[in-house]
Amino acid sequence: MRTYFRLQLKRVWKRLPLLLLSVTVLTGSLLLLLGALLRSDAQGEEKTRVRIAVVGNSEESYMEIGLVALESIDNSRFALDVSPMSEAEAEAALKKREISAYVIFPDGFIQDAMNGKVKPLSYVTYGGAGGLTALFEREITEVISDFALYSQKGTYGSSSALRETGYPGNLSERMNEISLRYVSLILNRPDWYAVTELGISDSLGFASSLGCGFAVFFLFLMTLPFALLFGRGEDSLGRVLAAKGFGDVRRTLADCGALLTGLFSVVLLLGGLVWCAGIFFEDTLSFLPSGSELFLLILRTLPVLAVVAAFGLMVFSSAGHAVGGILLHFLLSLILAYVSGCLYPAYALPEGVQILAEFLPTGIARSYFAACITGNSTLLSGGCLLVYGAGFFAVTVLLRRARRKGRG
Amino acid sequence: MRLLRWILLLSKRLYKKPAFLLILLLIPLAVFGLGSMAEEDHGMLHILLVQRDPSDPLSSSVVARLQEEDGLIRFSSCPSAERAEELVRRGKADGAWIFDADLSRKIADSVSRPTGGNAFVAVLERESTVTLRLARERLCGSLFECCSQELFLDYVRSYSEGARDVSDEVLLEHYRNAFTAVEAIFEVSYVDAALSAAELDYLTAPVRGLLSVIIALCSLAAGIWFLQDLRGGLFSWLPFRRVKFVEFGYQYLTVLNVAAVCLFALFVAGLGGDFLREFVVLLLYCLCVSSFGCFLRALFGSTRILALALPLSALLMIGCCPVFFSLSGSFSVIQFLFPPTYYLRGLGDEIYLLWMMLYTVLLWGLSRLLSRLRHV
Numbered sequence: 061m062r063t064y065f066r067l068q069l070k071r072v073w074k075r076l077p078l079l080l081l082s083v084t085v086l087t088g089s090l091l092l093l094l095g096a097l098l099r100s101d102a103q104g105e106e107k108t109r110v111r112i113a114v115v116g117n118s119e120e121s122y123m124e125i126g127l128v129a130l131e132s133i134d135n136s137r138f139a140l141d142v143s144p145m146s147e148a149e150a151e152a153a154l155k156k157r158e159i160s161a162y163v164i165f166p167d168g169f170i171q172d173a174m175n176g177k178v179k180p181l182s183y184v185t186y187g188g189a190g191g192l193t194a195l196f197e198r199e200i201t202e203v204i205s206d207f208a209l210y211s212q213k214g215t216y217g218s219s220s221a222l223r224e225t226g227y228p229g230n231l232s233e234r235m236n237e238i239s240l241r242y243v244s245l246i247l248n249r250p251d252w253y254a255v256t257e258l259g260i261s262d263s264l265g266f267a268s269s270l271g272c273g274f275a276v277f278f279l280f281l282m283t284l285p286f287a288l289l290f291g292r293g294e295d296s297l298g299r300v301l302a303a304k305g306f307g308d309v310r311r312t313l314a315d316c317g318a319l320l321t322g323l324f325s326v327v328l329l330l331g332g333l334v335w336c337a338g339i340f341f342e343d344t345l346s347f348l349p350s351g352s353e354l355f356l357l358i359l360r361t362l363p364v365l366a367v368v369a370a371f372g373l374m375v376f377s378s379a380g381h382a383v384g385g386i387l388l389h390f391l392l393s394l395i396l397a398y399v400s401g402c403l404y405p406a407y408a409l410p411e412g413v414q415i416l417a418e419f420l421p422t423g424i425a426r427s428y429f430a431a432c433i434t435g436n437s438t439l440l441s442g443g444c445l446l447v448y449g450a451g452f453f454a455v456t457v458l459l460r461r462a463r464r465k466g467r468g
Numbered sequence: 469m470r471l472l473r474w475i476l477l478l479s480k481r482l483y484k485k486p487a488f489l490l491i492l493l494l495i496p497l498a499v500f501g502l503g504s505m506a507e508e509d510h511g512m513l514h515i516l517l518v519q520r521d522p523s524d525p526l527s528s529s530v531v532a533r534l535q536e537e538d539g540l541i542r543f544s545s546c547p548s549a550e551r552a553e554e555l556v557r558r559g560k561a562d563g564a565w566i567f568d569a570d571l572s573r574k575i576a577d578s579v580s581r582p583t584g585g586n587a588f589v590a591v592l593e594r595e596s597t598v599t600l601r602l603a604r605e606r607l608c609g610s611l612f613e614c615c616s617q618e619l620f621l622d623y624v625r626s627y628s629e630g631a632r633d634v635s636d637e638v639l640l641e642h643y644r645n646a647f648t649a650v651e652a653i654f655e656v657s658y659v660d661a662a663l664s665a666a667e668l669d670y671l672t673a674p675v676r677g678l679l680s681v682i683i684a685l686c687s688l689a690a691g692i693w694f695l696q697d698l699r700g701g702l703f704s705w706l707p708f709r710r711v712k713f714v715e716f717g718y719q720y721l722t723v724l725n726v727a728a729v730c731l732f733a734l735f736v737a738g739l740g741g742d743f744l745r746e747f748v749v750l751l752l753y754c755l756c757v758s759s760f761g762c763f764l765r766a767l768f769g770s771t772r773i774l775a776l777a778l779p780l781s782a783l784l785m786i787g788c789c790p791v792f793f794s795l796s797g798s799f800s801v802i803q804f805l806f807p808p809t810y811y812l813r814g815l816g817d818e819i820y821l822l823w824m825m826l827y828t829v830l831l832w833g834l835s836r837l838l839s840r841l842r843h844v
Contacts, residue, residue: 082776086783155817184657202539203609210616217643218624224642225630238623245579245619249608252578252615253565254587258557258594284779288772383692383771384487386778387685391491394678395498399505403792407562409671410508 064301064311068318071289076325082285083326084333087278115147115164154184161185211242272429273402276422279364280393282326283372284386286319290373291382299464308460312373316453320369327365331358360432363445364425370452371421377459396422421448474714478721481697492725495682496733499675503737506671511542513603514561516552518545521569530567530610541603549590556592563600565607566590572614579618617643672739676815677791679730680753680808683723685782687761690722691715692774695765712839715765716832719758727754741815749821753811756824759831760807766838781806 072079145153150162164182183205218238219231227234301311331354338348349357375392379385397403399413400423406414417423428441482488517534519527534543544561546552552564568574568588578586589607593600620643624631631639694715697703703711727750734740764781768774786792789808794800803809810824 078776082780085780155819182657203605206609206612210613213643213646214616214620214623215646217646218620220646221620221624221631221639221642222628225624225628225634225639227628227630229627234627238620241619241623242616245615249612249615250604252587252608252611253589253591253604255591255593255596255604257596258553258592281779281783285776288775378490379487381485381487383689383775383778384485384491386775387689388487388490388494390685390779390782391494391498391682395494395501398502404512404671407514407559408510408512410505410510412508413505413510 064306065314065317068289068314069321072286072318072322073325075289076322076329079285079322080326080329083282083330086281086284087330115145115150115162151184207246211239211246214242215239268433269405269426269430272426272433273397273400273405275429276364276400276425277393277397277402279323279327279361279368279425280371280397280422281390282323283319283368284389286322286372287376287382287385287389289322290315290319291376291379291385302464308457308464312453312457312460316369316373316456319373320365323365323369324362327358327361331355357432360438363442363449364428367421367425367445367449367452370449370456374452374456374459377456377463380463393422396420399423400426402426421445424448474717475721478718479725481693482722482725485693488722488725491682491686492729495679495726495729496736499679499730499733499737499739502672502675503739510671512540513563513599514542514544515603516546516555516561516564517543518547518549518552518564518566519569520549520566524567524569524571526571526575526614527567530571530614534606534610539606540599541606553592556594559594562594563603564592566592572618575611575614576618576622579615580622672737674791675737675739676734677789677808677812678786679734680811681782681785681789681791683726683730683753684757684760684785684807685778686726687719687723687757688764688774688778688781690719691761691765692771693722694718695769695771695774712762712836716758716762719761720754723754723757723761727751745815749811749815752814752821752824752828753807756807756810756828756831759828759835762835763831763838766835766842769842 143159145162147162147164150159153159154162162184164184166181215235215238219235222231222234302308334348335351335354348354372389375389376382376385379388399409400406400417400420401409401414402422406417406423406426409417418427424441424444428438428445430436431438431441517531519531522528531543531545535545537543546555546564549564549566552561552566555561556564566589568590571588574586574588578588589611591604591607617640621636621639624639624642697718698711698715703714706714731740731746731750734746735743740746764777765774768777785806785808788803789806790803790812791808794803804823804827807824807827810820810827814820814824
């Protein structure tokens, strides 16, 4: 059996440059995806503004004050950038995604409001594909709508109340003044609450927990290029080996060992590249761990790699074909990653799914990585991973045996 | 009749592949599972709401209103500030909002003497993130009505002597009657098709995009299967000019099978919109991804490279196309290299369907050109 293992290992190492290249491109693609996901969180740091166009006569004083107030909402860091446009220009800009939305002020809006006949403002946005960005913008819009609605209620309501209670002075001046008070109220809203940051202590923050999830997803996807070596339905080879007294268990063990070695080699090479990058770009990549820490971290990925190898072999064996194996593996990895909180932070999932995620291999692997980073005990999750690995291994043996006997 | 025989024979080849059948089975199961998952209580952030005095009417109404809301933030109430702090520390929640007792009075004090240091809500957070800052805006939004009313009362009474003898309720009638014609100041409309409720949920929002990526991947897989059949001599009796059409048919049939299952899954999970529109757009998309598959097949011409391109293109499509996030800025052009962008945008805006057709024709032409060059 050693000869078979050596042969498989030789095949893996012979194709290692191509595998490494594909894994590097895979890493790049995944980093792009992670970057896109984290960018939404970092948007605030860059103070990306939600660009909104205003159509119609917005230059009437009270509305102008309201808009200026909204425009200067910087605490949310989702600040507004309001620019006047014609309706056609605004529509074209919206379709080109140059603006997030445009607001149409109907003619005589303020005059009507003064007479108590208020027409709502049309807030035109795009409803189609926008992903989570669109959902974030929608949340912000609701808050802005509340600010605008209640401050306008107060402004116009005060005029009516002052008139009714016999105020003798200039109502117009009072409305201007209360408008400014509302602006001040909106701007000073951080005074309403006192924030205490407790810290993340022995658990992970948003970026780190998402990073752990993506690392697991990445390791699962890393098996895909190996499908070309292990995903072929070589039933005849299995039959020949069985005839020579090498059963499916030993064959699968050799395949699994070779795949694990291949995966570990790629991780080691990638780690080496990261380490070299850390040396050459010391200032930019100062957050990277030192050489020994990195090596220790790579060593610690071994239980995850064992599960990944066993899982990959199981899926490739069930597909019986490299291409089908890749498709099936990708789909299964995506589903597992989605449900285990690898693509979203785990807490974003419903409670029932969070519990389920703790028992899935991807969920356990995520917890294992988190424990590695926070320095908590990894014994339990590491043990669970190996149990899963053994389970996948057993299923692979059964699948291979069934296929060999079915065609034998 | 001849066409039907071709369809039957090619379908038979597809259904003989266990992986293909498994994929057809897994797609509806996964989409349905996600649909059910989204029905459970969830949120991008988990915020605990604590009332220092549970009998306080204002904090009770704010807490009740927040818990009723659907959105990116999941709110749940917590009996005590200590318990909330423990849960936040343990990472079971991202933050806690602790509302002071006698909230109305504290708000009134803060509004009439805006000197700072009059906070009436204690916010506990694990770490400072933009999403948590966004959450704080929701907190302000929920308290703003009350703050606005207190400011209104304070202002009117400070200027009108007559108002000082009038009760809050009577004065607030003026406040409530202003802008009564509208529920919200903004009437939201869409320049394209509006999102359905399920698509507004962040858990199910990327599902359509992911399905479109899977359809595109199946087209690539079909390209590999075709190449293997071609090299196996299955189509050697056909003249070269017909092989290209058979290849397209091979791809189209494969993606059509997957697309039909995806459409079924979308409607079962309640993510589907207007059936006719979805159907037509999906048919066009199948043409588009078939061309895409033909083009990549002609470009690489090797099963090995195509197989390696499968996972890479999947990740690139997920990262660049508007599946989870829309790319903005100069990088956004990259998304138009991949078919899912046209499908996802085309569902809401017809102009993208025209672009999709143009893209299909262009790729088809390029694939023919490349095939001819390789053949020569």
